[in-house]
Amino acid sequence: MGWTDFYRRRDALDAVLRAAAGNPAAPLTCDRDLFADEAELLLALHYRWMQQLTGRLGAALQDSEDDRVEVVTRTWRALAAEQPVLRAVLDEHLTSTEAVEREQRLLALTAGLAELSEPSATISRVGAAFAALIRTGPAVASPVRHRGLAKSA
Template identity: 85%
Template sequence: MGWTDFYRRRDALDAVLRAAAGDPAAPLTFDRDLFATEEDLLLALHYRWMRQLTGRLGTALEDTDDDRVETVTRTWRVLAAEQPVLRAVLDAHLTSTEAIEREQRLLALTAGLAELSEPTAEITRVGAAFAGLIRSAPATLVPGRRRRLAKSA
């Protein structure tokens, strides 16, 4: 993919999110020249989410001595608060078990709740439970706390 294609896809994803802002659960409209199926579109949106999440997790863990579970929870919630439409579209439409489980494993491993030596199914199970806990409270920004989290791409 060349730069022209990259920018066309980025702009198309931005357009999908703008259109979904009013009702993220509504059927998605997208450029079928760039994304053959809705699943392709959703995987691209999930990739955008994961790219932002992994970058922020790396920065957050590097910049703090706080508990890893707390840091991962806070980082996920801050990103969800900053990208509410992206998160809502994924929550409403993403059905790719592989993509969902990839995020769950990332959360479990990054928080230190699982180890790479454990079976993948166990890491996924722990990550799913942790993701449920992360989502159980509203996303909030901690006042007075300085963060070096990158702005959304």
């Protein structure tokens, strides 16, 4: 794909999200010159989500000493708040089990809830449970830090 195609696809994805802003559950408009079908369009939208999530998770983990579960939860929620239409469109339309499980595995592994040595299905299952908690659970409280206090012997 050349730069012209890249920009055309980016602009088409932006147009889909603008159109879906009023009703993310409505049928999506797919530019057939750029995407073979709605499934391919949704995978491109999911790729956009995953690029942003992965980058933010890496930065957040590097910049924080908080618990990894808390960092992942906070980062996912912040991105969902910044990209509500993208997240809502994916939640309403994405049916690719492979794409959903890819995100679930990312969440589980990044939060330290699973290990790469575990079976992929197990990691996905843990990630699915964690994703459900991220979406519906209470806010994660920041732990109290006691820096500079003398340690007892």
